[in-house]
Amino acid sequence: MTRTIAIIAALAAIGLMGALYVLTMRSGGADQFAQCRTAQVAGGASAIGGPFTLVDENGQTVTDADVIDQPALLYFGFTYCPDVCPLDSARNAEAVDILEERGTMVKPVFISIDPDRDSPEVMKEFTDNLHPRMLGLTGTPEQVKAASQAYRTYYQKQEPEEGDEEFYLVDHSTFTYLVLPEHGFVEFFRRSTSAEEMAEQVQCFIDAS
Template identity: 65%
Template sequence: MRALAALAAALVLVALSGGIWYATRSSGDGDMFADCRSAKIAGGADAIGGSFTLVDSTGATVTDKDVITEPSLVYFGYTFCPDVCPLDMVRNAEAVDVLAERGRSVTPVFISIDPERDTPEVVGDFAYNIHEKMVGLTGSPEQVAAASKAYRTYFKKNDSGDEYYLVDHSTFTYLVLPEQGFVEFFRRDLPPEQLADRAQCFLDRI
């Protein structure tokens, strides 16, 4: 009788262990960042981001491997943008400073979607004036379009017939990690402190 009770207890333990393993496996789905993600992404996180070839502020051709050497906040915009881009980039810079105070090093990256006006020197000055650590990137129209497509961003030039044209564009900021690539996006209404909190969740898991 005692042997049967011990056997029953062992079977229950095995079943319980299996249930826990299954629940963990099912809910996490092998995603080390599952608890940090704010929303599901159509096609999964792997569908966003990837390799790019652009031009830095010195005029040198660089790839994503050269730029994303530590956790980075990547934003697509343009320097002639009257309000949205500067505000978003300042927000990102402030989030980087918050993370630095917590011992986390993150690079803010600005990718121009207006290569016609945004020369290497222009994006370099724009980036540095916002944050000394910020990386400014531009490129040929083809290079910029390829990078934008990789990150699923949108932009469209409003041709006014002069040099003062505006460019419609999406305003997401992307958290990109050197080994994992794109892991999350942040909307522009998220304050610096909250952006830092959400980014740190990912950083704490690498």
Template identity: 60%
Template structure:
């Protein structure tokens, strides 16, 4: 995937989902227990992102969002055949999780494939094991994957070309999801593992 394609893809979602900094500055934070942890705001509020889904885990078992989000989760949408962005982002997310574990925080990371044609449970298990032993890999039918992507306002589109070695354009945000609470924040590609770990820790502390 080219840098230009990534920028366009991310920009589409950025315009649709992320509110401007000026908007954030004018909002009351009195009712937001996580206000001190946020780096930006979400247009329409955090309730506009996330929701129920049904996918298939690495063991071929159908699971729901409630089965997956049993602890604070760093969530990313991508695909295993991705030549550059997905491996880098997943490693960054895994590094952030390792930092959190070193600090005594109980969290996890999950990777949802937007390429269910190639990303079988077996492929997902092999891929996630490269980054962190506890990274959760999720795939499913095209309909299941689309429903999860729509819930989290992500973008993806299969490119025309070779039927076996095709690429998929996709957005590159990483999400932070809490059990029972749901989506609470997002991370951009230029956020470092240290910055992510600091913010996730802030959210966990604020949640009590």
């Protein structure tokens, strides 16, 4: 399963990098975040990110404006994920703690791509175990699909094991997205980025915003 996700993530990365390169070619002024980037990403990358409506871990309907009310790290995964999602989310939580120690507040957000099993209650238990400020989001299949498409993520439910319809895995891309209230999406991070590296880059973007 890990190998499958790695292949999918690599293919998704190629597509995302291509999209970001095109964005850098747009007309306009200088990129205020140029010194922070590790990829060819233009500030205010409008082709990635955008409006969404989801349900938070307390059962409340929220929009992107409610969620991105401060710098945020968005990750798309599922709570039944056996390895990748917990590791990536723990890395994100560690980066958030590093930043908080410096006086910089960043919101960690976990968006489920498995709405059939990830109820608000399940999301709350999952996120509370990872970080006290991590926000879990789920929703209807249609809401989740719209949010995923906005951020150009990939996910695909695998066939459940015979005789156990509740047990299945979901292949998915594994990027973490940095979004800022006044700018939207500004950068993505791969699994290979450490918590310390992520914190340094996030701080750079926030300082430059």
